[in-house]
Amino acid sequence: MTIRVALVDDQSLVRSGFAMVLSVEDDIEVVGQASDGAEAVQLITRERPDVVLMDVQMPVLDGIEATRQVVAADLAKVIILTTFDRDDYLFSALQAGASGFLLKNADPDELVGAIHAVAEGHALLSPEVTVRVIARLAQDESRQPGPSPSTTPPPLPPVAPPVDPLTSRELDVLALLAEGMSNAEIATELYVGEATVKTHVSHVLAKIGARDRVQAVVYAHRAGLIRPPSGVSPRPGA
Known part of the structure:
Protein backbone atom coordinates (compact mmCIF):
# COMPACT_ATOMS: atom_id res chain seq x y z
CA MET A 1 0.00 0.00 0.00
CA LEU A 125 4.93 8.99 21.44
CA SER A 126 8.32 7.97 22.78
CA PRO A 127 8.92 7.06 26.43
CA GLU A 128 10.67 10.41 26.95
CA VAL A 129 7.68 12.30 25.61
CA THR A 130 5.33 10.11 27.67
CA VAL A 131 7.12 11.13 30.85
CA ARG A 132 6.77 14.78 29.88
CA VAL A 133 3.05 14.33 29.19
CA ILE A 134 2.50 12.81 32.63
CA ALA A 135 4.59 15.44 34.39
CA ARG A 136 2.87 18.29 32.58
CA LEU A 137 -0.57 16.95 33.45
CA ALA A 138 0.46 16.79 37.10
CA GLN A 139 1.69 20.38 36.90
CA ASP A 140 -1.61 21.50 35.35
CA GLU A 141 -3.55 19.92 38.19
CA SER A 142 -1.41 21.54 40.88
CA ARG A 143 -1.43 24.98 39.29
CA GLN A 144 -3.46 27.55 41.23
CA PRO A 145 -6.51 28.99 39.44
CA GLY A 146 -5.81 32.19 37.59
CA PRO A 147 -4.95 33.59 34.17
CA SER A 148 -2.83 31.26 32.07
CA PRO A 149 -0.31 32.26 29.42
CA SER A 150 -1.73 32.13 25.92
CA THR A 151 0.71 29.37 25.01
CA THR A 152 -0.49 27.09 27.81
CA PRO A 153 -3.20 24.69 26.66
CA PRO A 154 -6.30 24.40 28.85
CA PRO A 155 -6.33 21.45 31.25
CA LEU A 156 -8.12 18.34 30.07
CA PRO A 157 -11.41 17.38 31.73
CA PRO A 158 -11.54 14.42 34.14
CA VAL A 159 -12.46 11.07 32.68
CA ALA A 160 -15.53 9.00 33.41
CA PRO A 161 -15.19 5.27 34.18
CA PRO A 162 -15.72 3.13 31.07
CA VAL A 163 -19.15 1.57 30.68
CA ASP A 164 -17.44 -1.78 30.22
CA PRO A 165 -14.93 -1.91 33.14
CA LEU A 166 -11.33 -2.84 32.45
CA THR A 167 -10.19 -6.23 33.72
CA SER A 168 -7.23 -6.42 36.09
CA ARG A 169 -4.97 -7.52 33.24
CA GLU A 170 -6.22 -4.68 31.03
CA LEU A 171 -5.43 -2.24 33.85
CA ASP A 172 -1.91 -3.67 33.99
CA VAL A 173 -1.54 -3.26 30.24
CA LEU A 174 -2.86 0.32 30.32
CA ALA A 175 -0.44 1.30 33.11
CA LEU A 176 2.54 -0.10 31.19
CA LEU A 177 1.32 1.36 27.91
CA ALA A 178 1.10 4.76 29.60
CA GLU A 179 4.74 4.47 30.61
CA GLY A 180 5.63 4.41 26.91
CA MET A 181 6.28 0.68 26.62
CA SER A 182 5.93 -1.07 23.26
CA ASN A 183 3.83 -4.20 22.86
CA ALA A 184 7.00 -6.30 22.96
CA GLU A 185 8.16 -4.66 26.19
CA ILE A 186 4.74 -5.12 27.80
CA ALA A 187 4.77 -8.79 26.76
CA THR A 188 8.15 -9.25 28.45
CA GLU A 189 6.98 -7.46 31.58
CA LEU A 190 3.81 -9.54 31.91
CA TYR A 191 5.28 -12.85 30.64
CA VAL A 192 2.70 -13.20 27.87
CA GLY A 193 2.84 -13.31 24.08
CA GLU A 194 3.02 -10.12 22.01
CA ALA A 195 -0.18 -11.12 20.17
CA THR A 196 -1.96 -11.33 23.53
CA VAL A 197 -0.75 -7.84 24.43
CA LYS A 198 -1.95 -6.50 21.09
CA THR A 199 -5.41 -7.90 21.81
CA HIS A 200 -5.43 -6.38 25.31
CA VAL A 201 -4.35 -2.98 23.95
CA SER A 202 -7.15 -3.03 21.37
CA HIS A 203 -9.69 -3.87 24.07
CA VAL A 204 -8.35 -1.12 26.36
CA LEU A 205 -8.49 1.56 23.67
CA ALA A 206 -12.03 0.52 22.72
CA LYS A 207 -13.27 0.50 26.31
CA ILE A 208 -11.86 3.90 27.28
CA GLY A 209 -12.75 5.47 23.94
CA ALA A 210 -9.15 6.39 23.12
CA ARG A 211 -8.14 6.94 19.52
CA ASP A 212 -4.54 5.89 20.15
CA ARG A 213 -1.81 5.52 22.76
CA VAL A 214 -1.47 9.28 23.18
CA GLN A 215 -5.02 9.52 24.43
CA ALA A 216 -4.49 6.40 26.55
CA VAL A 217 -1.63 8.13 28.41
CA VAL A 218 -3.85 11.09 29.18
CA TYR A 219 -6.71 8.81 30.24
CA ALA A 220 -4.49 6.74 32.52
CA HIS A 221 -3.25 9.81 34.34
CA ARG A 222 -6.67 11.42 34.62
CA ALA A 223 -8.09 8.17 35.97
CA GLY A 224 -5.37 8.06 38.64
CA LEU A 225 -3.80 4.87 37.28
CA ILE A 226 -0.28 6.29 37.04
CA ARG A 227 1.80 8.93 38.75
CA PRO A 228 4.69 11.04 37.51
CA PRO A 229 8.06 9.35 38.06
CA SER A 230 9.94 10.65 41.09
CA GLY A 231 11.96 13.76 40.35
CA VAL A 232 10.50 14.27 36.90
CA SER A 233 9.32 17.71 35.89
CA PRO A 234 8.47 19.21 32.53
CA ARG A 235 11.21 20.91 30.60
CA PRO A 236 10.97 24.69 30.49
CA GLY A 237 10.36 26.07 27.07
CA ALA A 238 7.14 28.03 27.18
Whole structure:
Protein backbone atom coordinates (compact mmCIF):
# COMPACT_ATOMS: atom_id res chain seq x y z
CA MET A 1 0.00 0.00 0.00
CA THR A 2 1.28 3.46 -0.88
CA ILE A 3 1.15 6.01 1.95
CA ARG A 4 -0.06 9.36 0.64
CA VAL A 5 1.61 12.30 2.40
CA ALA A 6 0.99 16.06 2.42
CA LEU A 7 3.74 18.52 3.40
CA VAL A 8 2.82 21.73 5.22
CA ASP A 9 5.47 24.33 6.02
CA ASP A 10 5.82 28.04 5.31
CA GLN A 11 9.42 27.55 4.10
CA SER A 12 9.64 26.14 0.60
CA LEU A 13 13.19 24.92 1.23
CA VAL A 14 11.95 22.78 4.13
CA ARG A 15 9.13 21.32 2.04
CA SER A 16 11.56 20.57 -0.79
CA GLY A 17 13.92 18.83 1.62
CA PHE A 18 11.19 16.60 3.00
CA ALA A 19 9.92 15.85 -0.49
CA MET A 20 13.42 14.84 -1.57
CA VAL A 21 13.84 12.51 1.42
CA LEU A 22 10.48 10.86 0.80
CA SER A 23 10.85 10.61 -2.99
CA VAL A 24 13.22 7.64 -2.67
CA GLU A 25 10.70 5.61 -0.67
CA ASP A 26 8.81 3.12 -2.85
CA ASP A 27 5.71 3.10 -0.64
CA ILE A 28 5.41 6.84 0.09
CA GLU A 29 3.94 9.42 -2.30
CA VAL A 30 3.87 13.18 -1.68
CA VAL A 31 0.46 14.26 -2.96
CA GLY A 32 0.66 17.98 -2.24
CA GLN A 33 2.32 20.86 -0.41
CA ALA A 34 0.95 23.90 1.42
CA SER A 35 2.60 26.99 2.87
CA ASP A 36 0.10 27.87 5.60
CA GLY A 37 -2.60 26.25 7.71
CA ALA A 38 -5.57 27.53 5.74
CA GLU A 39 -4.08 26.35 2.45
CA ALA A 40 -3.29 23.04 4.16
CA VAL A 41 -6.90 22.42 5.21
CA GLN A 42 -8.03 23.00 1.60
CA LEU A 43 -5.30 20.72 0.23
CA ILE A 44 -6.04 17.95 2.73
CA THR A 45 -9.78 18.18 2.10
CA ARG A 46 -9.17 17.83 -1.63
CA GLU A 47 -6.41 15.19 -1.68
CA ARG A 48 -7.28 13.18 1.46
CA PRO A 49 -3.71 12.10 2.28
CA ASP A 50 -3.05 9.37 4.83
CA VAL A 51 -0.51 11.40 6.79
CA VAL A 52 0.24 15.12 7.05
CA LEU A 53 3.59 16.56 8.14
CA MET A 54 2.49 19.84 9.75
CA ASP A 55 4.63 22.80 10.77
CA VAL A 56 3.54 24.80 13.83
CA GLN A 57 4.39 28.46 13.22
CA MET A 58 2.82 29.58 9.95
CA PRO A 59 0.96 32.66 8.66
CA VAL A 60 -2.82 32.88 8.12
CA LEU A 61 -3.56 29.77 10.24
CA ASP A 62 -1.05 28.07 12.51
CA GLY A 63 -0.37 24.34 12.50
CA ILE A 64 -2.12 23.65 15.80
CA GLU A 65 -5.46 25.08 14.65
CA ALA A 66 -5.08 23.48 11.21
CA THR A 67 -4.48 20.14 12.93
CA ARG A 68 -7.57 20.61 15.08
CA GLN A 69 -9.71 21.20 11.98
CA VAL A 70 -8.20 18.29 10.04
CA VAL A 71 -8.62 15.81 12.89
CA ALA A 72 -12.12 17.02 13.77
CA ALA A 73 -13.20 16.35 10.18
CA ASP A 74 -11.35 12.99 10.18
CA LEU A 75 -9.44 13.98 7.05
CA ALA A 76 -5.98 12.60 7.89
CA LYS A 77 -3.53 11.73 10.63
CA VAL A 78 -1.13 14.53 11.54
CA ILE A 79 2.51 14.54 12.63
CA ILE A 80 3.56 17.90 14.04
CA LEU A 81 7.01 19.00 12.86
CA THR A 82 8.87 21.84 14.52
CA THR A 83 12.39 23.13 15.13
CA PHE A 84 11.41 23.93 18.69
CA ASP A 85 11.52 21.30 21.43
CA ARG A 86 8.89 23.12 23.46
CA ASP A 87 6.29 21.74 25.82
CA ASP A 88 3.64 24.28 24.83
CA TYR A 89 3.77 23.05 21.23
CA LEU A 90 3.82 19.42 22.32
CA PHE A 91 0.74 19.57 24.50
CA SER A 92 -1.20 21.91 22.22
CA ALA A 93 -0.51 19.51 19.35
CA LEU A 94 -1.61 16.45 21.31
CA GLN A 95 -4.78 18.14 22.52
CA ALA A 96 -5.51 19.22 18.94
CA GLY A 97 -5.49 15.54 17.98
CA ALA A 98 -2.04 15.09 16.45
CA SER A 99 -0.85 11.50 16.22
CA GLY A 100 2.79 12.40 16.67
CA PHE A 101 5.35 15.06 17.37
CA LEU A 102 8.73 15.14 15.64
CA LEU A 103 11.56 17.67 15.57
CA LYS A 104 12.70 18.84 12.16
CA ASN A 105 16.26 17.76 12.92
CA ALA A 106 15.17 14.11 13.04
CA ASP A 107 17.18 11.96 10.65
CA PRO A 108 15.57 10.66 7.43
CA ASP A 109 15.09 7.13 8.78
CA GLU A 110 13.29 8.49 11.84
CA LEU A 111 11.03 10.62 9.63
CA VAL A 112 10.15 7.70 7.36
CA GLY A 113 9.60 5.45 10.36
CA ALA A 114 7.26 8.00 11.91
CA ILE A 115 5.17 8.18 8.74
CA HIS A 116 4.87 4.40 8.60
CA ALA A 117 3.97 4.15 12.30
CA VAL A 118 1.25 6.80 12.13
CA ALA A 119 -0.14 5.43 8.85
CA GLU A 120 -0.49 2.05 10.54
CA GLY A 121 -2.54 3.60 13.33
CA HIS A 122 0.14 3.94 15.99
CA ALA A 123 0.75 7.09 17.97
CA LEU A 124 4.25 8.52 17.74
CA LEU A 125 4.93 8.99 21.44
CA SER A 126 8.32 7.97 22.78
CA PRO A 127 8.92 7.06 26.43
CA GLU A 128 10.67 10.41 26.95
CA VAL A 129 7.68 12.30 25.61
CA THR A 130 5.33 10.11 27.67
CA VAL A 131 7.12 11.13 30.85
CA ARG A 132 6.77 14.78 29.88
CA VAL A 133 3.05 14.33 29.19
CA ILE A 134 2.50 12.81 32.63
CA ALA A 135 4.59 15.44 34.39
CA ARG A 136 2.87 18.29 32.58
CA LEU A 137 -0.57 16.95 33.45
CA ALA A 138 0.46 16.79 37.10
CA GLN A 139 1.69 20.38 36.90
CA ASP A 140 -1.61 21.50 35.35
CA GLU A 141 -3.55 19.92 38.19
CA SER A 142 -1.41 21.54 40.88
CA ARG A 143 -1.43 24.98 39.29
CA GLN A 144 -3.46 27.55 41.23
CA PRO A 145 -6.51 28.99 39.44
CA GLY A 146 -5.81 32.19 37.59
CA PRO A 147 -4.95 33.59 34.17
CA SER A 148 -2.83 31.26 32.07
CA PRO A 149 -0.31 32.26 29.42
CA SER A 150 -1.73 32.13 25.92
CA THR A 151 0.71 29.37 25.01
CA THR A 152 -0.49 27.09 27.81
CA PRO A 153 -3.20 24.69 26.66
CA PRO A 154 -6.30 24.40 28.85
CA PRO A 155 -6.33 21.45 31.25
CA LEU A 156 -8.12 18.34 30.07
CA PRO A 157 -11.41 17.38 31.73
CA PRO A 158 -11.54 14.42 34.14
CA VAL A 159 -12.46 11.07 32.68
CA ALA A 160 -15.53 9.00 33.41
CA PRO A 161 -15.19 5.27 34.18
CA PRO A 162 -15.72 3.13 31.07
CA VAL A 163 -19.15 1.57 30.68
CA ASP A 164 -17.44 -1.78 30.22
CA PRO A 165 -14.93 -1.91 33.14
CA LEU A 166 -11.33 -2.84 32.45
CA THR A 167 -10.19 -6.23 33.72
CA SER A 168 -7.23 -6.42 36.09
CA ARG A 169 -4.97 -7.52 33.24
CA GLU A 170 -6.22 -4.68 31.03
CA LEU A 171 -5.43 -2.24 33.85
CA ASP A 172 -1.91 -3.67 33.99
CA VAL A 173 -1.54 -3.26 30.24
CA LEU A 174 -2.86 0.32 30.32
CA ALA A 175 -0.44 1.30 33.11
CA LEU A 176 2.54 -0.10 31.19
CA LEU A 177 1.32 1.36 27.91
CA ALA A 178 1.10 4.76 29.60
CA GLU A 179 4.74 4.47 30.61
CA GLY A 180 5.63 4.41 26.91
CA MET A 181 6.28 0.68 26.62
CA SER A 182 5.93 -1.07 23.26
CA ASN A 183 3.83 -4.20 22.86
CA ALA A 184 7.00 -6.30 22.96
CA GLU A 185 8.16 -4.66 26.19
CA ILE A 186 4.74 -5.12 27.80
CA ALA A 187 4.77 -8.79 26.76
CA THR A 188 8.15 -9.25 28.45
CA GLU A 189 6.98 -7.46 31.58
CA LEU A 190 3.81 -9.54 31.91
CA TYR A 191 5.28 -12.85 30.64
CA VAL A 192 2.70 -13.20 27.87
CA GLY A 193 2.84 -13.31 24.08
CA GLU A 194 3.02 -10.12 22.01
CA ALA A 195 -0.18 -11.12 20.17
CA THR A 196 -1.96 -11.33 23.53
CA VAL A 197 -0.75 -7.84 24.43
CA LYS A 198 -1.95 -6.50 21.09
CA THR A 199 -5.41 -7.90 21.81
CA HIS A 200 -5.43 -6.38 25.31
CA VAL A 201 -4.35 -2.98 23.95
CA SER A 202 -7.15 -3.03 21.37
CA HIS A 203 -9.69 -3.87 24.07
CA VAL A 204 -8.35 -1.12 26.36
CA LEU A 205 -8.49 1.56 23.67
CA ALA A 206 -12.03 0.52 22.72
CA LYS A 207 -13.27 0.50 26.31
CA ILE A 208 -11.86 3.90 27.28
CA GLY A 209 -12.75 5.47 23.94
CA ALA A 210 -9.15 6.39 23.12
CA ARG A 211 -8.14 6.94 19.52
CA ASP A 212 -4.54 5.89 20.15
CA ARG A 213 -1.81 5.52 22.76
CA VAL A 214 -1.47 9.28 23.18
CA GLN A 215 -5.02 9.52 24.43
CA ALA A 216 -4.49 6.40 26.55
CA VAL A 217 -1.63 8.13 28.41
CA VAL A 218 -3.85 11.09 29.18
CA TYR A 219 -6.71 8.81 30.24
CA ALA A 220 -4.49 6.74 32.52
CA HIS A 221 -3.25 9.81 34.34
CA ARG A 222 -6.67 11.42 34.62
CA ALA A 223 -8.09 8.17 35.97
CA GLY A 224 -5.37 8.06 38.64
CA LEU A 225 -3.80 4.87 37.28
CA ILE A 226 -0.28 6.29 37.04
CA ARG A 227 1.80 8.93 38.75
CA PRO A 228 4.69 11.04 37.51
CA PRO A 229 8.06 9.35 38.06
CA SER A 230 9.94 10.65 41.09
CA GLY A 231 11.96 13.76 40.35
CA VAL A 232 10.50 14.27 36.90
CA SER A 233 9.32 17.71 35.89
CA PRO A 234 8.47 19.21 32.53
CA ARG A 235 11.21 20.91 30.60
CA PRO A 236 10.97 24.69 30.49
CA GLY A 237 10.36 26.07 27.07
CA ALA A 238 7.14 28.03 27.18
